[in-house]
Amino acid sequence: MSRTLENDRLMRALRRETVDRTPVWIMRQAGRYLPEYRALRTRARDFLTLCKTPELACEATLQPIKRFPQLDAAIVFSDILTVPDAMGRGLYFAAGEGPRFERPVRTLRDVRTLHVPDPNDELGYVMSVIAAVRGELGDKLPLIGFAGSPWTVATYMVEGGPSKTHSHIRGMMYSDPDVLHELLEILAQASCIYLAAQIAAGADVVMVFDTWGGTLTPAAYKEFSLRYMEQIVAEIRDVPVVLFTKDGGAWLEAMADTGATALGLDWTTDIGDARRRVGDRVALQGNLDPCVLYAPPEQIRSAVANVLESFGPGNGHVFNLGHGIHPGIDPAHLEALLNAVHELSPAQH
Amino acid sequence: MSRTLENDRLMRALRRETVDRTPVWIMRQAGRYLPEYRALRTRARDFLTLCKTPELACEATLQPIKRFPQLDAAIVFSDILTVPDAMGRGLYFAAGEGPRFERPVRTLRDVRTLHVPDPNDELGYVMSVIAAVRGELGDKLPLIGFAGSPWTVATYMVEGGPSKTHSHIRGMMYSDPDVLHELLEILAQASCIYLAAQIAAGADVVMVFDTWGGTLTPAAYKEFSLRYMEQIVAEIRDVPVVLFTKDGGAWLEAMADTGATALGLDWTTDIGDARRRVGDRVALQGNLDPCVLYAPPEQIRSAVANVLESFGPGNGHVFNLGHGIHPGIDPAHLEALLNAVHELSPAQH
Numbered sequence: 001m002s003r004t005l006e007n008d009r010l011m012r013a014l015r016r017e018t019v020d021r022t023p024v025w026i027m028r029q030a031g032r033y034l035p036e037y038r039a040l041r042t043r044a045r046d047f048l049t050l051c052k053t054p055e056l057a058c059e060a061t062l063q064p065i066k067r068f069p070q071l072d073a074a075i076v077f078s079d080i081l082t083v084p085d086a087m088g089r090g091l092y093f094a095a096g097e098g099p100r101f102e103r104p105v106r107t108l109r110d111v112r113t114l115h116v117p118d119p120n121d122e123l124g125y126v127m128s129v130i131a132a133v134r135g136e137l138g139d140k141l142p143l144i145g146f147a148g149s150p151w152t153v154a155t156y157m158v159e160g161g162p163s164k165t166h167s168h169i170r171g172m173m174y175s176d177p178d179v180l181h182e183l184l185e186i187l188a189q190a191s192c193i194y195l196a197a198q199i200a201a202g203a204d205v206v207m208v209f210d211t212w213g214g215t216l217t218p219a220a221y222k223e224f225s226l227r228y229m230e231q232i233v234a235e236i237r238d239v240p241v242v243l244f245t246k247d248g249g250a251w252l253e254a255m256a257d258t259g260a261t262a263l264g265l266d267w268t269t270d271i272g273d274a275r276r277r278v279g280d281r282v283a284l285q286g287n288l289d290p291c292v293l294y295a296p297p298e299q300i301r302s303a304v305a306n307v308l309e310s311f312g313p314g315n316g317h318v319f320n321l322g323h324g325i326h327p328g329i330d331p332a333h334l335e336a337l338l339n340a341v342h343e344l345s346p347a348q349h
Numbered sequence: 350m351s352r353t354l355e356n357d358r359l360m361r362a363l364r365r366e367t368v369d370r371t372p373v374w375i376m377r378q379a380g381r382y383l384p385e386y387r388a389l390r391t392r393a394r395d396f397l398t399l400c401k402t403p404e405l406a407c408e409a410t411l412q413p414i415k416r417f418p419q420l421d422a423a424i425v426f427s428d429i430l431t432v433p434d435a436m437g438r439g440l441y442f443a444a445g446e447g448p449r450f451e452r453p454v455r456t457l458r459d460v461r462t463l464h465v466p467d468p469n470d471e472l473g474y475v476m477s478v479i480a481a482v483r484g485e486l487g488d489k490l491p492l493i494g495f496a497g498s499p500w501t502v503a504t505y506m507v508e509g510g511p512s513k514t515h516s517h518i519r520g521m522m523y524s525d526p527d528v529l530h531e532l533l534e535i536l537a538q539a540s541c542i543y544l545a546a547q548i549a550a551g552a553d554v555v556m557v558f559d560t561w562g563g564t565l566t567p568a569a570y571k572e573f574s575l576r577y578m579e580q581i582v583a584e585i586r587d588v589p590v591v592l593f594t595k596d597g598g599a600w601l602e603a604m605a606d607t608g609a610t611a612l613g614l615d616w617t618t619d620i621g622d623a624r625r626r627v628g629d630r631v632a633l634q635g636n637l638d639p640c641v642l643y644a645p646p647e648q649i650r651s652a653v654a655n656v657l658e659s660f661g662p663g664n665g666h667v668f669n670l671g672h673g674i675h676p677g678i679d680p681a682h683l684e685a686l687l688n689a690v691h692e693l694s695p696a697q698h
Contacts, residue, residue, distance in 0.1 A: 167675055171643030174652065214596075217638050218619045219655075247563075250598055250618065269599065270567045289566050294520030303523065306568075326516055 006140045010073045014240040014261050014283045016316035022345035023072035028324030029064040030077045036063050047093045051078050054128035061133045070338035073142045080148030080209050083190050084157045086117035104160025111183045116190045119197030127201040134202035145203030147195050149210035150187035151225035188228040192235040199239050207242040214247020230258040256281045267322030272310035285318040293329045297336035304340035313348045355489045359422045363589040363610050363632045365665035371694035372421035377673030378413040379426045385412050396442045400427050401474045407481035419687035422491045429497030429558050432539050433506045435466035453509025460532045465539045468546030476550040483551035494552030496544050498559035499536035500574035537577040541584040548588050556591040563596025579607040605630045616671030621659035634667040642678045646685035653689035662697045
């Protein structure tokens, strides 16, 4: 699937090859902090409809690329809950809240009703977005596809709505581990074919977002989250795979053992320490605290410098935030971040 | 301040002295999972009034002790936000939500209006609860006093209401670090004299709860959270001090460097690994996943055995959950936990 890209910094950095400067992209770079995104958003009834309307989702994907030529990658505009949505559990987004499912998955009977969605039928709209973006981008920049980790997707499906404690799924983990494993197995299968379809449609890299793996004990993380991400990594042969477990800084060695190409880091781990632990086996992506972007440009520049210096000289760093950019950020502050990476990172290469 | 206690297992374990079995208490052991607490709760207009009515708060403190003779300590029924409440920022608890402040602290001007509350006047009700509990308990069991960490208390004061991202305080940290340090300094002073007053009133141990330190970068944790906890530890000379940073598993060595007597662990760190890292310098308290208590008694017993075995033979372990007990837990399940600690832990001593 590999193509010749005009800007291949991301691909080279993921393979830990030399680059002229550190590539940079930003989690949720297509999002509410952009006024043009907020305008686009009004053209769809709700967030899910935006994701499911390929011309709008394509436009959302390209908005940050058009505004910020400093970006080294696009990421398909979508959501980690497209898979359970296609499984028919009644996903909806209540205004000002997180996702909810009309029919949470709580029992073996619930799990047994689930099917693995056809990525080119029920999830075909995602492939249409990827194809449309690819058509617009040509071979200028790499395009990142993604999925939620089985554990994280299961968390939303089992909880069914907002929860600070995730008591339903973590209770199920101790009471009915076999039921949960059956659910995770279906989600791992669905993720594998979903990501393979994204690659076939034009994604150059895929990323697995494990938002909630960091809420587990070390043993449970390995059994219920990492194991299924490892299954996905083993299936994806053609493109680099980035694994990101939020609050998973303690488990980077085990994450690297999966064979993933790169690990995403949140801001609670020092990227230099992370590199000393695993840096010769995987590339590292991250990890500026998203809240740095509330500060004035000169503080942003100095915080970018700290991350670059902490990683240190050499290959294998993809600059990013440690989590998605917040909706309240001034785009000029993101510009200050991007300019700082462009100006300061060549010294590390 | 040290007294001769009939049951001194907690005190001995905190000093890493020999005990016949591992002492056990439970974070939020006086709480909504107990039907007698829910009945008591109806006798006060709201949660804060319950905290401020010494005879009711004393009764709440003693309820778990009366129901579960297996417990090795009482903890004063109170809240980590008593200090900012006494600072007059309009603390209230909206039904079904977290705490809110009518007047959040956002500017230097706001910070400069704050005063250090007199622990025997504005916070005198807490001392009355401690004295009343001490009167009832006699010297049977140790009584634990507590405060929120300056960083954690500041988080609630600056955010003013529920927040997933803590953008206000973490933005302030990068934009106006001096203002934030001024706030944290006042809170550290207030915490020191508040805890000293609790000790004078009869607390045998004090614990500092740092619920939100784990949301920081390693450098920011040291500068904005740990530094102020260290200041508290340095001031408390007479009784053991337990520090607990939720999601702080990466920083146990630095926490032990403060001179704290013991560290509380959440469930995301393996307690055996933690002991190998810091166990000869501090005692360790924890760290069963609170969600284990949703499982049937036999699984609870086996999960308790795992924690005890992970810590291993020897001194310096105080059994607890890794966070507060959830409101939906069946008290019989907590009883299974307590019995398992009683039955299984003597083999480690």
